[in-house]
Amino acid sequence: MSSFAPTAASGDAAAAAPDANGYLPGLTWKEGEEFFPGVGKIAYEGPSSLNALAFKHYNAEEVVMGKTMEQWCRFGVCFWHTFRGKGADPFGAPTMRRPWDDETESLENAFRRARAAFEFMTKLGVKYYTFHDRDVAPEGATVDESNANLDAVVALLEKLQGETGIKLLWSTQNLFSPPRYMNGGATNPDAHVFAMAATAAKKVLEVNKRLGGENVVFWGGREGYQSVLNTDVKREMDHMAAFFKMCLAYRNKIGSDAQFLIEPKPREPTKHQYDYDAQTCIGFLHTYGLEKDFKLNIEPNHTTLAGHDYEHDILVSSKLGFLGSVDANTGDPLLGWDTDMFPSDIKKTTLTMKVVLEQGGLAPGGLNFDCKVRRESTELRDMFIAHIGAMDAFARGLRNAARILADNKMPAMVAERYSSYDTGFGAKIEAGEATLEDCEAFCKEQGEPKQTSGRAEEYEMIMNHYC
Numbered sequence: 001m002s003s004f005a006p007t008a009a010s011g012d013a014a015a016a017a018p019d020a021n022g023y024l025p026g027l028t029w030k031e032g033e034e035f036f037p038g039v040g041k042i043a044y045e046g047p048s049s050l051n052a053l054a055f056k057h058y059n060a061e062e063v064v065m066g067k068t069m070e071q072w073c074r075f076g077v078c079f080w081h082t083f084r085g086k087g088a089d090p091f092g093a094p095t096m097r098r099p100w101d102d103e104t105e106s107l108e109n110a111f112r113r114a115r116a117a118f119e120f121m122t123k124l125g126v127k128y129y130t131f132h133d134r135d136v137a138p139e140g141a142t143v144d145e146s147n148a149n150l151d152a153v154v155a156l157l158e159k160l161q162g163e164t165g166i167k168l169l170w171s172t173q174n175l176f177s178p179p180r181y182m183n184g185g186a187t188n189p190d191a192h193v194f195a196m197a198a199t200a201a202k203k204v205l206e207v208n209k210r211l212g213g214e215n216v217v218f219w220g221g222r223e224g225y226q227s228v229l230n231t232d233v234k235r236e237m238d239h240m241a242a243f244f245k246m247c248l249a250y251r252n253k254i255g256s257d258a259q260f261l262i263e264p265k266p267r268e269p270t271k272h273q274y275d276y277d278a279q280t281c282i283g284f285l286h287t288y289g290l291e292k293d294f295k296l297n298i299e300p301n302h303t304t305l306a307g308h309d310y311e312h313d314i315l316v317s318s319k320l321g322f323l324g325s326v327d328a329n330t331g332d333p334l335l336g337w338d339t340d341m342f343p344s345d346i347k348k349t350t351l352t353m354k355v356v357l358e359q360g361g362l363a364p365g366g367l368n369f370d371c372k373v374r375r376e377s378t379e380l381r382d383m384f385i386a387h388i389g390a391m392d393a394f395a396r397g398l399r400n401a402a403r404i405l406a407d408n409k410m411p412a413m414v415a416e417r418y419s420s421y422d423t424g425f426g427a428k429i430e431a432g433e434a435t436l437e438d439c440e441a442f443c444k445e446q447g448e449p450k451q452t453s454g455r456a457e458e459y460e461m462i463m464n465h466y467c
């Protein structure tokens with residue numbers, strides 16, 4: 001197939017005449033047609049290929065350190081950006097129209113979207129997907145109506161899962177878009193709104209179980225505050241813990257074994273979110289006795305918003321036993337918001353996959369592409385290319401990380417750096433058997449410690465060898 005030139009998929013959409021605003025008319029797709037004509041099953045063509053619609057590095061069946069790439073990566077497609085995102089940003093209107101989307105909040109539209117999503121994932125070869133309740137089905141006028149809408153779409157999702165073998169990585173409740181949640185969901189000062197949030201979570205737990213969802217995510221976009229002046233921080237955090245405990249009790253009651261994941265984010269939309277970063281969440285879980293029942297879903301673009309480097313929260317949560325899943329995206333260093341871009345930096349994917357290899361895998365979590373194509377990437381083929389590029393980036397990261405571990409050059413250097421704790425007085429410190437008096441006696445006897453280089457430049461040189 002031809003290289004990076006536009007293909008039939010984009011040409012097809014371009015065939016329709018744009019309206020006065022330059023938009024293509026909605027619903028140009030017709031029953032019986034493919035949603036992505038001109039794009040077949042994405043194949044692995046190897047590193048020498050320049051075909052944009054082929055994998056150059058992700059070879060699903062290839063075995064790396066005892067597992068296939070597919071098993072290590074467990075990629076997921078997210079419904080919200082990929083099938084609801086239309087390119088709107090804080091400064092501009094939507095730029096994208098999808099041929100199957102008539103822009104209404106009808107169930108018919110929701111059904112078409114779901115079918116388009118499953119064709120997309122099948123062609124891409126991704127085995128997992130993720131959604132918020134309101135991504136897949138429209139909100140109704142009452143709780144019953146909303147739940148009935150969701151049930152109707154979930155019945156179709158269940159059928160499509162059965163036909164394709166694609167599974168639900170996780171689902172979650174949208175407690176941030178509806179105006180009722182403007183002051184928070186579980187941390188809302190109004191107990192009635194808390195109850196609405198809990199009602200939505202209850203339904204998601206039921207639906208997640210029905211669809212065999214392997215995890216449930218809790219991202220608290222409005223669980224935080226805009227002003228300390230009007231906020232009782234302690235009560236809000238207590239309420240958030242109460243909400244989590246209700247969710248756990250209900251999960252256990254209905255016999256679901258889905259892993260619960262909190263997704264940290266420091267801010268946006270609220271100025272301060274209680275789930276600021278991985279260590280803040282871990283502290284919260286310990287404070288409320290929830291540390292055995294939750295893991296974390298780490299999103300690197302949130303990590304960088306918290307002022308840490310891309311890999312920081314992945315590393316820290318893994319080493320403390322809390323890494324459950326990854327929302328595999330990236331930010332732009334020059335933009336201060338959650339741009340949710342598809343990852344393409346091989347050093348970052350290498351560092352991520354090194355952590356994944358070291359902890360023996362992510363299951364039941366995965367690498368979920370909580371990513372959107374740029375506002376200017378308006379063609380259907382861009383949806384494929386973005387995912388293919390990111391999957392290739394993680395495949396390269398996986399191979400690189402496996403070489404780093406197999407060669408054992410860097411790991412051995414790190415081990416050597418800490419070797420004073422392996423034996424003698426250091427081992428006594430690690431065992432918790434040394435006192436302040438012992439330390440003083442040791443220093444009086446040993447004198448000044450010798451200076452040891454951190455050798456960061458050498459590590460960087462070695463990293464470049466692998467990437």
Ligand code: XLS
Nearest residue numbers: 172219263299327338370
């Ligand atoms: C927003 C979050 C959100 C969660 C799911 O920044 O990343 O998309 O992943 O609610």
Ligand code: NI
Nearest residue numbers: 263299327370
């Ligand atoms: Ni996310």
Ligand code: NI
Nearest residue numbers: 299302338370
């Ligand atoms: Ni995000």
